[in-house]
Amino acid sequence: MIESGSSRDVPSESSSPIGVAPLESIVCTQELRNRPLRSPEYEKETRAFEALASALADSPRTILQTLADKVFEVLNADSAGLSLLTKDEKRFYWAAVAGAWRPHIGATAPRNCAPCGDVLDHNTPMLFNHWERRYPQLSWAVPLADEGLLVPFYVNGKAVGTIWAIAHNSGRKFDAEDLRLLESMSRFASAAYQAVESIETLKFEIAAREKSDTALQELTDGLEIQVRIRTEELEQRNKEVKQLQEQLFKENIVLRQEIDKTSMFEEIVGSSEALRKVLLQVAKVGPTHSTVLITGETGTGKELIARAIHKRSPRSSCAFVSVNCAGIPSSLMASELFGHEKGAFTGAAQRRQGRFELADGGTIFLDEIGELSIETQVMLLRVLQEHEFERVGGSGPIRTDVRVIAATNRDLEVAIADGTFRADLFYRLNVFPLEVPAMRERRMDIPVLVEYFIHRYAKRAGKRIRGISQETLTLLQSYDWPGNIRELQNVIERAVILSDSNTLSIDKQWFSGRPLRPPAVSGAHTGELATVESETVKVALRQSKGRVAGPFGAATRLGVPPSTLESKIKALKLDKRLYKSE
Ligand SMILES: Nc1ncnc2c1ncn2[C@@H]1O[C@H](COP(=O)(O)OP(=O)(O)OP(=O)(O)O)[C@@H](O)[C@H]1O
Numbered sequence: 001m002i003e004s005g006s007s008r009d010v011p012s013e014s015s016s017p018i019g020v021a022p023l024e025s026i027v028c029t030q031e032l033r034n035r036p037l038r039s040p041e042y043e044k045e046t047r048a049f050e051a052l053a054s055a056l057a058d059s060p061r062t063i064l065q066t067l068a069d070k071v072f073e074v075l076n077a078d079s080a081g082l083s084l085l086t087k088d089e090k091r092f093y094w095a096a097v098a099g100a101w102r103p104h105i106g107a108t109a110p111r112n113c114a115p116c117g118d119v120l121d122h123n124t125p126m127l128f129n130h131w132e133r134r135y136p137q138l139s140w141a142v143p144l145a146d147e148g149l150l151v152p153f154y155v156n157g158k159a160v161g162t163i164w165a166i167a168h169n170s171g172r173k174f175d176a177e178d179l180r181l182l183e184s185m186s187r188f189a190s191a192a193y194q195a196v197e198s199i200e201t202l203k204f205e206i207a208a209r210e211k212s213d214t215a216l217q218e219l220t221d222g223l224e225i226q227v228r229i230r231t232e233e234l235e236q237r238n239k240e241v242k243q244l245q246e247q248l249f250k251e252n253i254v255l256r257q258e259i260d261k262t263s264m265f266e267e268i269v270g271s272s273e274a275l276r277k278v279l280l281q282v283a284k285v286g287p288t289h290s291t292v293l294i295t296g297e298t299g300t301g302k303e304l305i306a307r308a309i310h311k312r313s314p315r316s317s318c319a320f321v322s323v324n325c326a327g328i329p330s331s332l333m334a335s336e337l338f339g340h341e342k343g344a345f346t347g348a349a350q351r352r353q354g355r356f357e358l359a360d361g362g363t364i365f366l367d368e369i370g371e372l373s374i375e376t377q378v379m380l381l382r383v384l385q386e387h388e389f390e391r392v393g394g395s396g397p398i399r400t401d402v403r404v405i406a407a408t409n410r411d412l413e414v415a416i417a418d419g420t421f422r423a424d425l426f427y428r429l430n431v432f433p434l435e436v437p438a439m440r441e442r443r444m445d446i447p448v449l450v451e452y453f454i455h456r457y458a459k460r461a462g463k464r465i466r467g468i469s470q471e472t473l474t475l476l477q478s479y480d481w482p483g484n485i486r487e488l489q490n491v492i493e494r495a496v497i498l499s500d501s502n503t504l505s506i507d508k509q510w511f512s513g514r515p516l517r518p519p520a521v522s523g524a525h526t527g528e529l530a531t532v533e534s535e536t537v538k539v540a541l542r543q544s545k546g547r548v549a550g551p552f553g554a555a556t557r558l559g560v561p562p563s564t565l566e567s568k569i570k571a572l573k574l575d576k577r578l579y580k581s582e
């Protein structure tokens with residue numbers, strides 16, 4: 001970078017450190033012009049450029065050394081080199097050196113006491129004469145410099161160091177042509193250095209880009225793998241959840257079967273003639289596969305009878321599935337009985353088995369069949385006729401092996417006449433009709449049922465209730481029980497809860513306003529009531545094997561004093577010895 005005029009002159013320093021020669025006393029740049037002119041050495045210059053150009057292909061460090069070598073050669077100097085500012089810009093570093101000073105390559109010098117510092121401060125080329133007078137710290141650089149010609153070295157427009165040529169003896173004097181050559185080479189080297197550096201940066205950026213592209217690709221690949229793995233995991237989990245759901249569903253069925261089995265053991269209590277007749281029929285129809293229609297008033301024990309039939313059938317190890325036809329809305333009845341396919345209707349998120357499918361191999365109990373809608377009756381008819389059905393939204397028939405037991409407290413023949421029940425379905429169901437008697441037709445079962453329920457509810461309530469007074473028993477026997485056994489059961493449960501003593505008593509008020517039969521007249525053991533009383537005592541004697549007194553005696557069972565029972569037995573002309581062997 002040749003600058004014209006006075007800019008090449010060194011500005012005088014107002015003051016210099018004591019003992020140190022001022023800058024103007026060692027700088028003689030002006031002299032260059034006064035020295036004899038030489039014609040330009042373009043050939044040498046071109047060779048130097050060629051050398052630098054070929055170094056371009058290499059790294060910036062090679063360019064710097066090539067530059068030092070070429071300056072040394074072209075300027076015919078004794079030493080030549082390049083000083084670069086360190087990162088903190090406090091020192092110079094001899095990055096490349098050629099000639100006598102070559103061994104000093106890598107040396108450093110403080111910026112503020114080196115000629116390079118002055119050149120950069122003034123941003124102009126300078127010719128120095130015996131600079132050790134100003135920079136004594138550089139005396140280690142031997143042989144000493146007689147003349148030193150320095151030009152700034154720029155990278156990206158910023159002076160980052162100097163290029164220098166040194167003459168160690170007074171015989172070699174630098175001239176204007178030397179300065180032109182040095183500046184020209186400096187410019188070329190700057191451009192080359194910048195180019196290589198940009199290429200390096202570019203290479204670095206490309207490498208970084210490639211690296212980030214690869215990293216991105218790896219990340220994408222990794223993500224894809226993760227997504228695949230997660231999807232597979234989710235699919236697997238879905239499968240497992242489905243399996244679990246099915247398992248749970250089956251377990252529910254098994255559990256239900258278990259519960260059913262447990263309730264199968266619920267006793268049918270009573271020994272009245274009417275009940276015995278029913279149980280005889282149960283024993284006969286149980287082992288068959290016939291459809292049974294159980295009729296009877298509410299609370300008479302129709303479900304209990306249905307379970308007893310199932311229990312006595314070859315299907316007893318399979319499910320007993322109970323459906324309360326009055327408890328399910330008619331719009332849901334078909335799906336409840338026959339199941340549905342996924343998406344068959346709004347809300348059908350999963351395929352669901354119906355009760356007929358669940359009962360396969362076992363028994364389905366259709367309670368309150370009289371409440372079924374006409375549409376469901378049609379579907380039911382098909383199952384009964386063809387032993388197959390279709391799920392709601394399903395595409396094919398499903399065969400099933402289910403025994404049907406139906407129950408109703410309605411008079412189906414009246415319903416047929418009313419047009420609310422299909423006659424063909426009635427005949428399909430009525431294969432084996434079974435009528436469960438009302439409570440009032442089996443009054444003699446009342447004492448034993450009362451005892452059974454007291455035992456059950458006292459145990460549940462943690463109470464000790466030994467019996468019931470004769471007066472209360474008479475009260476219970478004189479009531480008509482429209483709600484049948486269920487009503488009796490509820491009354492006893494309530495009485496047990498309220499009871500404070502070990503003898504159960506029932507408040508007459510509970511039956512006020514309800515039909516009570518006239519109380520039994522003492523001594524008049526005629527008619528139905530006499531029979532009831534006699535049957536009651538007989539049952540108690542049979543259960544206590546003819547014993548009247550004692551904790552397991554008939555008197556305790558009936559809740560009367562033994563002496564009272566003895567006189568009752570006498571009055572009824574019963575022989576208690578007959579029951580000893582039973
Ligand atoms: N013989 C009996 N021995 C003991 N408990 C009985 C007897 N009969 C019925 N029960 C009990 O009475 C209650 C009513 O019986 P169940 O539900 O079988 O009557 P239901 O005829 O089906 O009544 P509904 O017509 O109202 O459905 C049940 O708790 C049942 O256990």
Ligand SMILES: [Mg+2]
Nearest residue numbers: 302303367407
């Ligand atoms: Mg019922």
